[in-house]
Amino acid sequence: VELTAASWVGPSHPTIRAGYNFYFPAVAEATGGAVTFKLISGGALMSGKETLTGLGDGIADASVLALTYNPAQLPASQLVSELAMLSGESLAVAAAVTEFTLLECAPCIAEFSEQNVVYTGSYATAPYALISKDKIESPADLEGKRVRTPGGAWDRWVAESGGTVVHTSSSEMYEAIDKGIIDVAMQPGAALKSFSLWDVADHITLADLGVYNSGPFLAFNKDAWSELSVENRRVLLDQLPEALVATTEAYLSMNDEALSETADHGVTVTEKPESLQTWVTEFNDQDLSAVIEKAESVYGIDGAEALVQAYSETLQKWTDRLDSGMSRDDLVSAMKTEIFDRIDAAAYGI
Amino acid sequence: MTTFDRVSDRLGQILAVLAAFCLTAMMLHICMDVVGRFAFSRPLPSTIEIVAEWWMPALIFLPMVAVARHHENITVDLFYDRSGPKMRAFMNLMSNACFTVFLGFIAWGAGEQALRAYGEGEYIVGMIPVVTWPARFFLPVAATLTGLLTFMRALRALRHLTAGPGHDAGGEI
Amino acid sequence: MDGITLAVAGIGLLCVLLAFRVPVAAALGLVAIGGIYLLVGERATWGVLRSIPHGFAASWSLSAIPMFLLMGYVAFSAGLTEGLFRVARAWLSFLPGGLAISSVGGAALFSSVSGSSVACAAAMGKIAVPPMIDRGYDKSLAVGTIAAAGTMGSLIPPSTVLLLYAVFAEVPVSELFIAAVIPGVITALFYIVMILLRVLKNPALAPREDNIGWDERFAALAEVWPLLVLVVVVFGGIFGGFFSATEAGAIGALAAIGIGVVRRSLSLSALYGAVMETVRATSSIFLIAVAAALLTRFFAFAGLPAYVEEMIGGSGLGQVEIIIAVALLYVVLGMFLDPIGVMLLTLPVLLPVFEISGISLIYAGVVTTKLLEIGLITPPVGLNVFVIKNVIGDLMSADQVFRGVLWFLVADLFTMIILVAFPETVLWLPELISGGGER
Ligand code: NA
Numbered sequence: 001v002e003l004t005a006a007s008w009v010g011p012s013h014p015t016i017r018a019g020y021n022f023y024f025p026a027v028a029e030a031t032g033g034a035v036t037f038k039l040i041s042g043g044a045l046m047s048g049k050e051t052l053t054g055l056g057d058g059i060a061d062a063s064v065l066a067l068t069y070n071p072a073q074l075p076a077s078q079l080v081s082e083l084a085m086l087s088g089e090s091l092a093v094a095a096a097v098t099e100f101t102l103l104e105c106a107p108c109i110a111e112f113s114e115q116n117v118v119y120t121g122s123y124a125t126a127p128y129a130l131i132s133k134d135k136i137e138s139p140a141d142l143e144g145k146r147v148r149t150p151g152g153a154w155d156r157w158v159a160e161s162g163g164t165v166v167h168t169s170s171s172e173m174y175e176a177i178d179k180g181i182i183d184v185a186m187q188p189g190a191a192l193k194s195f196s197l198w199d200v201a202d203h204i205t206l207a208d209l210g211v212y213n214s215g216p217f218l219a220f221n222k223d224a225w226s227e228l229s230v231e232n233r234r235v236l237l238d239q240l241p242e243a244l245v246a247t248t249e250a251y252l253s254m255n256d257e258a259l260s261e262t263a264d265h266g267v268t269v270t271e272k273p274e275s276l277q278t279w280v281t282e283f284n285d286q287d288l289s290a291v292i293e294k295a296e297s298v299y300g301i302d303g304a305e306a307l308v309q310a311y312s313e314t315l316q317k318w319t320d321r322l323d324s325g326m327s328r329d330d331l332v333s334a335m336k337t338e339i340f341d342r343i344d345a346a347a348y349g350i
Numbered sequence: 351m352t353t354f355d356r357v358s359d360r361l362g363q364i365l366a367v368l369a370a371f372c373l374t375a376m377m378l379h380i381c382m383d384v385v386g387r388f389a390f391s392r393p394l395p396s397t398i399e400i401v402a403e404w405w406m407p408a409l410i411f412l413p414m415v416a417v418a419r420h421h422e423n424i425t426v427d428l429f430y431d432r433s434g435p436k437m438r439a440f441m442n443l444m445s446n447a448c449f450t451v452f453l454g455f456i457a458w459g460a461g462e463q464a465l466r467a468y469g470e471g472e473y474i475v476g477m478i479p480v481v482t483w484p485a486r487f488f489l490p491v492a493a494t495l496t497g498l499l500t501f502m503r504a505l506r507a508l509r510h511l512t513a514g515p516g517h518d519a520g521g522e523i
Numbered sequence: 524m525d526g527i528t529l530a531v532a533g534i535g536l537l538c539v540l541l542a543f544r545v546p547v548a549a550a551l552g553l554v555a556i557g558g559i560y561l562l563v564g565e566r567a568t569w570g571v572l573r574s575i576p577h578g579f580a581a582s583w584s585l586s587a588i589p590m591f592l593l594m595g596y597v598a599f600s601a602g603l604t605e606g607l608f609r610v611a612r613a614w615l616s617f618l619p620g621g622l623a624i625s626s627v628g629g630a631a632l633f634s635s636v637s638g639s640s641v642a643c644a645a646a647m648g649k650i651a652v653p654p655m656i657d658r659g660y661d662k663s664l665a666v667g668t669i670a671a672a673g674t675m676g677s678l679i680p681p682s683t684v685l686l687l688y689a690v691f692a693e694v695p696v697s698e699l700f701i702a703a704v705i706p707g708v709i710t711a712l713f714y715i716v717m718i719l720l721r722v723l724k725n726p727a728l729a730p731r732e733d734n735i736g737w738d739e740r741f742a743a744l745a746e747v748w749p750l751l752v753l754v755v756v757v758f759g760g761i762f763g764g765f766f767s768a769t770e771a772g773a774i775g776a777l778a779a780i781g782i783g784v785v786r787r788s789l790s791l792s793a794l795y796g797a798v799m800e801t802v803r804a805t806s807s808i809f810l811i812a813v814a815a816a817l818l819t820r821f822f823a824f825a826g827l828p829a830y831v832e833e834m835i836g837g838s839g840l841g842q843v844e845i846i847i848a849v850a851l852l853y854v855v856l857g858m859f860l861d862p863i864g865v866m867l868l869t870l871p872v873l874l875p876v877f878e879i880s881g882i883s884l885i886y887a888g889v890v891t892t893k894l895l896e897i898g899l900i901t902p903p904v905g906l907n908v909f910v911i912k913n914v915i916g917d918l919m920s921a922d923q924v925f926r927g928v929l930w931f932l933v934a935d936l937f938t939m940i941i942l943v944a945f946p947e948t949v950l951w952l953p954e955l956i957s958g959g960g961e962r
């Protein structure tokens with residue numbers, strides 16, 4: 001079978017360049033050509049906002065998702081986006097979100113199923129940073145500043161820091177900084193290069209501001225998924241750990257590349273200023289209760305506290321293992337044996 | 351004028367007035383947001399989301415009946431203008447039948463989606479949560495009513511076409 | 524059947540449906556629905572029908588269209604258009620063919636308030652044709668001037684056509700708007716030069732006007748300066764990055780209402796009429812755009828963009844050749860279809876062509892729009908010509924109007940040569956605004 005995969009981002013995006021360009025051929029080879037993919041990228045089929053329902057309706061057989069577009073349909077699953085500031089270790093986050101959603105969050109899987117969609121794992125971006133014209137090294141430097149955020153936890157953090165939250169599309173950031181419409185853009189350092197922000201910004205502050213963790217890498221339409229043979233579904237699952245890690249690594253290497261060129265573009269790097277680090281930790285401690293309350297009152301999730309607890313523990317587990325020197329290949333095989341092998345290809349998503 | 355014409359006229363007018371109200375509200379809403387942003391550094395919450403999810407679908411879809419009533423759907427008139435009465439009646443049948451089928455598909459698909467959104471209590475979260483499911487009903491309702499109108503026109507065109515020679519079938523239906 | 528064959532068959536069926544006077548929206552939509560069904564199946568067809576129409580309309584970036592349409596209709600209903608013509612006349616009528624040249628100037632000014640060419644032609648037709656006829660102007664010159672001058676409505680910002688292009692091509696509206704300013708001015712200049720040359724050669728075409736005194740010139744200016752200030756503020760706001768296009772449109776519309784009320788030239792019923800016309804115009808444009816969005820999905824499934832890319836890549840055509848090919852395509856399509864229809868129909872195929880041949884999407888958008896505007900005055904279907912014809916009634920036949928327009932098509936040919944030979948005429952201003960950085 002040829003599956004139609006859709007994505008609203010362009011072909012140079014890490015999910016496609018490092019993710020699909022590895023995953024699709026790998027699946028085709030492992031299934032002996034029984035399962036192939038046709039990718040329609042750049043939003044030709046569905047915009048980001050339309051993708052969840054469109055995927056459920058079978059406009060495409062598989063697609064990348066962004067949970068932040070659909071809180072009403074995926075309240076429990078998008079809980080992790082509210083916890084995005086907990087960790088800036090991209091690989092640990094990717095593994096933790098994947099394990100949490102697949103194995104520890106029954107309501108998450110039920111939500112996806114309700115949308116006629118099958119979840120199969122998440123990537124994570126590089127750590128977010130503060131890109132600005134003025135130097136930011138303490139919480140006081142954020143006071144009164146207009147900050148462009150990606151939403152969720154970051155909105156609360158900026159508000160708590162005394163700044164004003166601005167939501168603009170990422171393509172407008174360059175002009176917004178240039179014209180002083182925003183003072184600070186929260187983005188991974190890679191944005192200095194990919195959006196040319198280093199032409200208009202003079203400073204970047206690196207701190208533990210978290211990563212974007214709400215991107216299911218390749219979710220499937222449930223009918224298309226169940227029409228595949230059990231063996232083929234097994235292959236699709238088996239190839240995922242490598243793809244998730246490769247995508248996340250692509251984000252990291254883009255980030256490193258941009259940061260290594262900052263000096264040539266007159267951008268000063270401020271690394272983990274202490275008062276800012278302390279403030280992030282403080283914020284995270286007090287924010288957990290806000291997240292749980294919002295989850296229960298706005299999103300109507302039962303047992304939000306237990307879910308938050310479970311995610312935090314899983315995140316801690318993967319963080320500890322990577323900190324103690326787990327290699328990339330060990331990470332891939334650990335994700336395979338501990339997460340994907342525990343999924344029953346005959347039953348999951350049917 | 352038949353009862354059907356009168357009713358569809360009135361209904362189209364009411365929906366268009368509703369749309370006009372939404373257009374005016376949208377203009378004022380956006381202006382207030384700008385004033386709030388520049389004068390008080392405090393924009394109205396979720397303006398972009400409300401404009402996109404409420405005002406836009408309302409002002410785009412609700413006038414559909416009135417647009418069809420006024421014959422303001424854009425067509426290529428080149429060949430129609432150069433055709434005889436019989437051919438014109440056939441073209442009237444053809445165009446209204448096709449329009450009806452198209453509107454039928456749109457109404458059915460959008461209707462299913464609207465019911466689903468209603469079931470989920472669909473909303474979005476910007477600065478504040480905004481309920482979005484009711485706005486999903488503008489399109490299926492307007493498309494259904496417009497489809498009824500074009501269906502009646504197609505029937506009329508069919509009657510003209512089959513009425514035989516000497517019957518005036520050249521006018522707009 | 525493979526995707527490409529099906530897409531080509533779909534385009535053929537589309538032409539047949541259009542010829543039978545099936546509304547453009549229904550023709551586009553039915554071909555899309557049928558094509559997706561045959562190519563991908565029932566599941567995807569219903570999926571597209573459920574998600575796309577509402578999702579396309581529920582858009583912040585497209586919300587600028589109703590706002591700019593409202594601004595134009597209100598400005599017309601409040602009589603602000605007449606003032607613009609009076610100003611142009613007071614300052615330009617000393618020239619040979621002064622009234623015709625004033626009409627071009629007035630249309631250019633009105634274009635900076637109105638987003639639609641057809642609205643511009645209709646408004647100027649009502650205001651400027653009668654005085655020209657009264658003064659003994661050659662009828663075909665008078666009517667041709669207005670039909671052609673109206674085409675500036677979509678080129679000089681704001682512009683519905685440019686806005687739709689910006690959304691489909693994902694380019695910043697502000698850059699596209701400012702890129703169209705110089706081409707708009709060049710268009711006006713060539714029209715004026717053409718009128719001057721014709722009248723100098725044959726003074727009988729346009730009797731001379733009496734000279735207008737300076738006091739009268741400033742009196743005319745005093746009447747419309749609020750509107751001109753408004754235009755400067757609104758566009759300064761967009762280009763300076765203070766407002767989005769939608770915000771500029773909303774402020775412009777509200778201010779136009781305010782000016783009309785203060786001048787006591789906008790009655791409540793006139794305002795009601797303007798608002799109702801705006802929603803109907805918006806609705807009919809968007810129904811086509813929604814159907815075009817469905818057709819885009821069909822073409823994407825069929826792999827048409829990739830196929831065209833391959834063809835262009837293999838053909839070795841340069842940028843100028845591609846622009847000329849596009850121009851020919853548009854001249855042909857523009858003979859039968861209205862501009863928004865043509866644009867929405869062709870963009871799904873042309874955008875990848877522009878991208879692969881390295882043509883700036885901003886440049887392509889402006890040139891495309893200029894070509895679409897030319898289509899408004901080419902026979903046999905020139906929307907502006909029919910609009911003027913409605914306004915002037917039985918004065919002349921459509922064929923006579925088209926004859927009057929021919930000279931302006933010559934002027935447009937020169938404009939196109941300039942735009943193709945010197946792309947800087949389009950790209951210089953946006954680069955200046957965006958700080959000159961290569962992005
Ligand atoms: Na304009």
Ligand code: NA
Nearest residue numbers: 857858898904
């Ligand atoms: Na034409």
